[in-house]
Amino acid sequence: MVMTLENISCQKSFGGWHKRYRHRSTSLNCDMQFAVYLPPQAEQDAKLPVLYWLSGLTCTDENFMQKAGAQRLAAELGLVIVAPDTSPRGDDVPGDPENAWDFGKGAGFYVNATQEPWSRHYRMHDYVVHELPALIEANFPVSDKRGISGHSMGGHGALVCALRNPGRYQSLSAFSPITNPMNCPWGEKALSRYLGEDRSRWKGWDACALLAEASERLPILLDQGDRDDFLETQLKPEALEAAAKAVGHPLTLRLQPGYDHSYYFIASFIDDHLRHHAQALHG
């Protein structure tokens, strides 16, 4: 299978390169864009580990690369960072009928949809876990060491992708994740539409439920701001903490006083996450 990548842009950043690409996705049946940060070490024939970053509602591949300030330390640590988009895109792809920002385009929730009309395109889990890494590993100087992290809906995505696929990732972290989508408004809306009303089918896409039965105990670093407007209604880190405690899953939950849900929060702690990933991926 030939996988064609079209380079859209190329910008030097901290001695490395921020590049954006367009390609046809077979998982999603549409054209997709993603961004990759290649640290300076990528020009030295090294096989570098990759951190996949999953963004939150309404985001594209650009938000993290522009606002998180991750490149400085990634350049030092020799980490490649890949930022996919947050949903399938294009005129052929159905979006939310009411044009809401918490479902449909920009809100793929990193699941494989089973319900019409979503199932033809909304298969972000397969895209993020399989198709995109295959593309990255075929086209860039990277190893098969993979870390995954993300923010909010993307924090949920990181947890679920890692917990569903033991052995696939060597490091895991999240910022302000939706930890228990079965029990919050954003999650209930998305899962009921993408997967149908039968809640038993949602368990495979809920970090709390997955953690209870995980066969792998990959340590989780989780940062959450305590002035985050979505903390109590949507994010519920205490649910993940309880689930982790029940089964002895290693979770470092840091409630950061004064911080909100924004990229100002992410930027403040991204270095800790990069070090967490680098330690596992280079180790």
Place this chain on the structure above:
Amino acid sequence: MVMTLENISCQKSFGGWHKRYRHRSTSLNCDMQFAVYLPPQAEQDAKLPVLYWLSGLTCTDENFMQKAGAQRLAAELGLVIVAPDTSPRGDDVPGDPENAWDFGKGAGFYVNATQEPWSRHYRMHDYVVHELPALIEANFPVSDKRGISGHSMGGHGALVCALRNPGRYQSLSAFSPITNPMNCPWGEKALSRYLGEDRSRWKGWDACALLAEASERLPILLDQGDRDDFLETQLKPEALEAAAKAVGHPLTLRLQPGYDHSYYFIASFIDDHLRHHAQALHG
């Protein structure tokens, strides 16, 4: 005179605070917004120095704060950063008749306009050099030590504000500045409209011309990407270099290979600029 600041937002960032304010500007005859980054030291009754950052064409107070990644080191160095908007704003303020992005709103060029209809509002020099610092110094725990920097049109602004006002700033730097607006398309368009067709009046707003007659020799740190699309037509660092050489003005011009005009470039070198300013301002 009572100067009322309305706080718009407040977000924790690297242990300090990113805050945005709205106020009535007497220089500009309109409501204006600006952003301030207060490092953690601001809560310890310290009188901190202030770095004023002037943004480029089309920007607002938000671009630098979101994309430059300056807060991490500013928090360490104890620097306050203030980012004003790039022009007067509002329905009452005339913009470019052709809705161009290089003149009018988002493109104040940091001059005091003398021509109708611009002269009633487009007085960004007075706003940046006098009104805004007075407001900052009356409302925040800052000293009267001031640095100034900026990007592109804002790099021009930083150079011109400092060179026109000896003694007012203790440190100066620029990214990709328009060094010689009298001799480039962006500058000629803006200066001819804001100041009229008589080119002799433009000299007071041109860094190369001002440098020749400056009474103060404040050292300049200047970074410029060599893959910047605007380098040859609009920015012309070699003109400033020649002007500096002719009079012995201390200029450190660094042509950075591979870098473009974007915030990825700024982020890559902002730490060097923050250290340049902190050394002068804390010294």
